[in-house]
Amino acid sequence: MASNQKFDFVISGAGLVGCLVASQLAKLGLKCCLIEKNKINDISLVNNYSPLSLNYRSYLILKKFELWEEILPHVYPIRNLTIKSYHSLNRLTFNAKDIYLNDLGYVVDRRNLLQEFLNNIKSSSNITIFDQETVSGFQDHTEDEEYGLIGKLLSGQSIEAKYLIVSDGIESKIKDKLNIKSLKIDYSQISFVFNAKAFFKKYSAVQIFNKYGIFAGIPYGNDRTNIILTINKKDIPIFFNDKDKIKKNSLQNIFKDYMSDISDLKFVSQYNLLTSRSKEISRNNIILLGNSSQLLHPVGAQGFNLAVNNIDSLIKFLGNGKLDIAGLTNEINKSRESVFDNIDVATNILGGEKIPSKLLSFFLINSIKSSQTMKNTFLKNMLGINNYPYLNIGADI
Numbered sequence: 090m091a092s093n094q095k096f097d098f099v100i101s102g103a104g105l106v107g108c109l110v111a112s113q114l115a116k117l118g119l120k121c122c123l124i125e126k127n128k129i130n131d132i133s134l135v136n137n138y139s140p141l142s143l144n145y146r147s148y149l150i151l152k153k154f155e156l157w158e159e160i161l162p163h164v165y166p167i168r169n170l171t172i173k174s175y176h177s178l179n180r181l182t183f184n185a186k187d188i189y190l191n192d193l194g195y196v197v198d199r200r201n202l203l204q205e206f207l208n209n210i211k212s213s214s215n216i217t218i219f220d221q222e223t224v225s226g227f228q229d230h231t232e233d234e235e236y237g238l239i240g241k242l243l244s245g246q247s248i249e250a251k252y253l254i255v256s257d258g259i260e261s262k263i264k265d266k267l268n269i270k271s272l273k274i275d276y277s278q279i280s281f282v283f284n285a286k287a288f289f290k291k292y293s294a295v296q297i298f299n300k301y302g303i304f305a306g307i308p309y310g311n312d313r314t315n316i317i318l319t320i321n322k323k324d325i326p327i328f329f330n331d332k333d334k335i336k337k338n339s340l341q342n343i344f345k346d347y348m349s350d351i352s353d354l355k356f357v358s359q360y361n362l363l364t365s366r367s368k369e370i371s372r373n374n375i376i377l378l379g380n381s382s383q384l385l386h387p388v389g390a391q392g393f394n395l396a397v398n399n400i401d402s403l404i405k406f407l408g409n410g411k412l413d414i415a416g417l418t419n420e421i422n423k424s425r426e427s428v429f430d431n432i433d434v435a436t437n438i439l440g441g442e443k444i445p446s447k448l449l450s451f452f453l454i455n456s457i458k459s460s461q462t463m464k465n466t467f468l469k470n471m472l473g474i475n476n477y478p479y480l481n482i483g484a485d486i
């Protein structure tokens with residue numbers, strides 16, 4: 090590559106978020122440079138399923154981005170969702186048809202989703218990909234008003250850019266260089282993801298809050314489900330024996346009202362729930378997106394959905410290739426705050442162990458239950474479509 094190539098956007102990190110934002114910017118005719126520290130390979134066949142839940146708003150946005158046709162063969166629809174909290178009477182069931190939708194959202198294997206995004210960026214002539222490469226430093230380009238940033242790559246090459254998008258995940262080096270601090274929250278929980286065969290109601294997901302943690306059954310086929318156990322560290326021995334093998338009885342007990350005949354249990358992954366919320370999300374012409382901006386508790390499956398919404402905003406705040414960073418930052422901050430609030434309610438109130446949390450969750454669920462309008466508003470909030478103009482962009486209703 091000749092040194093000092095010029096780009097509208099440099100995007101550091103080619104995970105789900107970096108690939109999605111690059112593909113959308115390139116579609117608008119903007120010149121992008123996508124930099125990934127690892128080798129970008131096609132994703133090889135894997136024998137397990139790594140679930141990612143897309144809420145209804147993400148579906149609408151991906152459809153607007155003209156990506157849904159490619160994603161569709163990989164998704165499993167969720168049409169009903171039951172949330173159960175501590176008190177056995179505290180159970181809420183939502184159905185897509187209550188708000189005149191076909192589906193509440195979709196589950197997809199995150200590797201299939203990434204592969205579709207990669208196919209999209211590889212077919213774009215506006216994207217230059219540097220893999221096994223990183224941005225080792227950058228500075229303001231004071232002599233050039235348009236291309237305000239000069240980046241140095243690890244290989245020694247230089248690039249010039251109008252904007253830098255930081256999507257290089259939780260260990261972001263660029264964020265460190267900018268000295269952007271984060272609020273860290275340690276939930277003292279570990280999240281375990283399993284695939285299993287089971288008997289359950291088709292297209293129905295369940296989320297259970299109890300004193301041991303937060304548990305979810307999210308199907309990805311008519312007899313296949315993801316079992317996600319977010320367990321308080323001190324309660325792990327209740328679910329696992331000395332040899333780290335899951336105790337099937339404890340599992341069956343938790344899910345007994347929602348699924349039976351759980352078999353063929355396959356471990357997929359586990360995460361220590363040490364999460365992070367960046368205190369700033371932009372500096373001049375640099376913007377943080379995805380895990381570099383926030384790594385969230387998986388309750389309510391919000392992380393990637395928030396990033397998709399933020400990418401939708403980014404496109405909205407672009408005019409003639411110029412990005413209104415202040416307007417975008419303001420809008421992203423609002424969406425982040427509302428997601429953080431939802432997560433805090435879920436983890437502190439619905440998932441809280443103390444008596445006030447139990448009372449509050451009892452009160453919260455019963456008030457939502459008390460009126461269909463409140464139930465529908467709560468549901469639309471969960472799906473990200475409250476105040477989102479979903480009727481205008483081709484929803485199937």
Ligand SMILES: Cc1cc2nc3c(=O)[nH]c(=O)nc-3n(C[C@H](O)[C@H](O)[C@H](O)COP(=O)(O)OP(=O)(O)OC[C@H]3O[C@@H](n4cnc5c(N)ncnc54)[C@H](O)[C@@H]3O)c2cc1C
Pocket residue numbers: 101102103104105106107124125126127140141142143222223224256257258259260261262263280360378379380381387390391392393394395396
């Ligand atoms: C247990 C669990 C379940 C979840 N479930 C859901 C869900 O159901 N729904 C949902 O919406 N969200 C979910 N999330 C969140 C979701 O996984 C993340 O929001 C999403 O993966 C973030 O993607 P990203 O591209 O920002 O980061 P990453 O996937 O971490 O990608 C970062 C990329 O940057 C690269 N990189 C790193 N450092 C550098 C560097 N210095 N230079 C260049 N490249 C670099 C990395 O190699 C990687 O490719 C879940 C998260 C967890 C932990």
